[in-house]
Amino acid sequence: MNLTLRIWRQSGPQDKGRMVKYQVDDVSPDMSFLEMLDVLNERLILAGEEPVAFDHDCREGICGMCGLMINGDAHGPQRGTTACQLHMRQFSDGDTIDIEPWRARAFPVIKDLVVNRNAFDKIIAAGGYVTAPTGSAPEAHSVPVAKADADSAFESAACIGCGACVAACPNGSGMLFTAAKVTQLSLLPQGQPERYTRVIGMVDAHDEAGFGGCTNAGECTVVCPKGIPLTTIGRLNRDYLAATTRHADTPGT
């Protein structure tokens, strides 16, 4: 099939950037979206032009590197799918596809479609860890964890930090990411010692990074390739309320 692409081109952080139109012919429906961009880039290189820069790594939907706004949809039209796992059969011959980077003040564009997601690392550094030496996997029955808690923690731990939640949020908020990381640890015994300092530290880091505030609009969970539920934000809120009322002066308990 033949496609018209309109891609955001920006030579560097200081460049103003613009949408540039490209024609890509003979695209196989079995190609992934990134393979289609590879085809375009090979052609651009042969023509002596600058190829389109985009982030990618594992190309099997688990690393969280790729992330494109495709026709206004974070990771494209297919739900529960990263851009690398999106196949061209989702599009039709003759389509025009708009491709933009994640738009957020906390995610400045480095080049073309590549953004700097260092802000997520800062949120993790502010509390997304446990200090207890956990060593290798413990004996499963030594510390009882309720099945429902284990399942919810695992569901949150599936977050790959791709940033689609921020990209789709009408407020440019990174609360789903922050909530997933908080929930994952606050439901497990290993996460209890820092439970209440963690939530305050991570929310503060989130706000300092320049993300917007959450209004529970629910866009994030729709586009999340890992289906992180909106309920994690409720868990974060509950921990935050507990931390700021009952546990205000007692870090670590």
Add this chain to the structure above:
Amino acid sequence: MAVTGILLVLFLIAHMLGNLKIFSGASSFDHYAHWLRELGVPLLPSAGFLWIQRVGLLAAVLLHIWAATVLALRARAARPVRYAHRKKVRGSYAARTMRWGGVIILLFVVYHILDLTTGTLNPVGDPSRPYANVVADFAPERWYVTAFYTLAIVALGFHLRHGVFSALRSLGQQTPRGEQRARAVALVFAVALCAGYLVVPFAVLTGLVS
């Protein structure tokens, strides 16, 4: 947002129940309005309770608007470069219209106070005869007043549909089943409140109350 919103919702419930007294007749409705003024006398001066309530509500409204403004400004700052191609918000129509819906509701409240509290914009405008004020207000020849009230109440309904759910979530609602319940409660509550408020102007319009 959540705490001030809940205070305002409590007032909305009380106000709606008070409005429905119009169906028990002119003397009962007017008596209720006078009773509100005499509430707490002699402990409070006349209309003292109402003024305490008004100050409380004004504080809640101002804090609610302040919080909403902060959120809106943060949202604007968080995305300095806009998308060239942006899909509409899929979460819900109610979530998408919270900010402009809130502005409509604010304008309505200003009009509503000038209309039925001070009586400035009311054809009767006699604070001692609230029943007559209401009947004159929604008379069939003043259909545009009823239309504006309907628009504002429907905007309020949408505001509450997302607002009630969002407030529960902000206060720590955290289970998937609870989320379904919270959304259902918000929807039923919004529809019930809309119906409770709209039944009065439409009863006057159709001549059921005269």
